[in-house]
Amino acid sequence: MPKAFPLKLVIFDFDGTLVDSRALILQCHRLAFTEFGLPVPSPQDSLALIGMSLERVLAQLAGPRAPVQDMVRAYGRILRQLRSEPDFAERPFDGIATLLRDLNNAPPVTLGIATGHTSAAVIPALEALGWRQYFRTVQAADMAPSKPHPGMLLQALDATGARAEQAVFIGDTSFDMEMARAAKLEGIGVTWGYHSADRLFAAGAHRIARSVEELRSLLCVH
Template identity: 55%
Template sequence: MKLVIFDFDGTLVDSRKLIVESNRVVFGQFGLALPSEDESLSLVGMSLELVLRRLAGADAPVEKMVATYRHVLPLLRVDPAYAEVPFCGAADLLAALAENNNVRLGIATAHVSHTIAPALERFGWQSYFCTVQTADKAPSKPHPGMLLQALSEADVKASDAIMVGDTAFDIEMARAACVRGVAVSWGYHRPDRLRGAGASRVVNDMSELRDCLFETISSASEQS
């Protein structure tokens, strides 16, 4: 049985507006210079604490900023102007995979448990995933902890798992866990950076990702 583990932001959902606006609000509250959009998005995938240390500097009140983000994000999520939006085809892909008896699904995200759960529920995706790994359960990507825990919870070997993500952090995490890393080009890191991180394949749209995953699942089923 294959385990397909998805990143969330930039892979399944477009969270660009949410990230940019939450930075504007929080950095403004603390009187800090707002980082550029490119700088902020380049760090998506890492845990919030590490991102803030890079964006705000070592002297910034990171713990207080994290607490403020935890308060701000739920408020922005209910505003249609900033809420995450599933990428076209993401919902159909997850539904098709969930119906396949030869595959199980997981999530590995930089969100913490109490922020990812409402998002999955809002999209009706919570029942799809047998394992949800978050930044409060394991070290930040690219550490392999999230994937190692997902493999253990799903009782699947690394050779029978695939990590799908949009950043080099996702792919580096996959390599560290000896899991195949498939990258998507529509997220926050450029294809050349994804290939440089060791992606086994970079797909350009949801249809290509679907073909890639089902071809791999079918091949594995035939071999078994």
């Protein structure tokens, strides 16, 4: 059952939850696969795997014989280059920046991130958005096993001193909800990202927000 508020720790996914990174991800995939002479995956196949670590995503899309580690390095280089272009930089979803600011100003709430990005990829993105100061803990794919393993969330609890019953995880994919369930956190799914409400519920979401305003209401932020 959903817990009583206020909470101590609110952890967010990044891609598809806080920011729209669809154009960036798809272009990174196109350029990385083309660079290695591999068939470019369809947008549907690429986006269906967002949330897991890049290594797992590329391995699944490119197949077992692909030079995955070389592709990971190329992807990182391409990502850094594309982020400097306005057409591809991550864009916050409407209302997210204000929600983060208001949560940050609402003690005793502490904010965290748990993302399929590596820390070298997500920290610069948070800094570019002016959000780095909001997040007391940033858990990334180079710090724990890939979602849906609960490691990132368990580490976030340890880093902040929160208990599982005092925390929620907010994400847009079934991998997020499975991770929350494995860590025994309440999972709140959002529908403006990559997976449908039905898929989020099937993966263990306790509640669903269909707009940022609805998420604000679920978190009791005024």
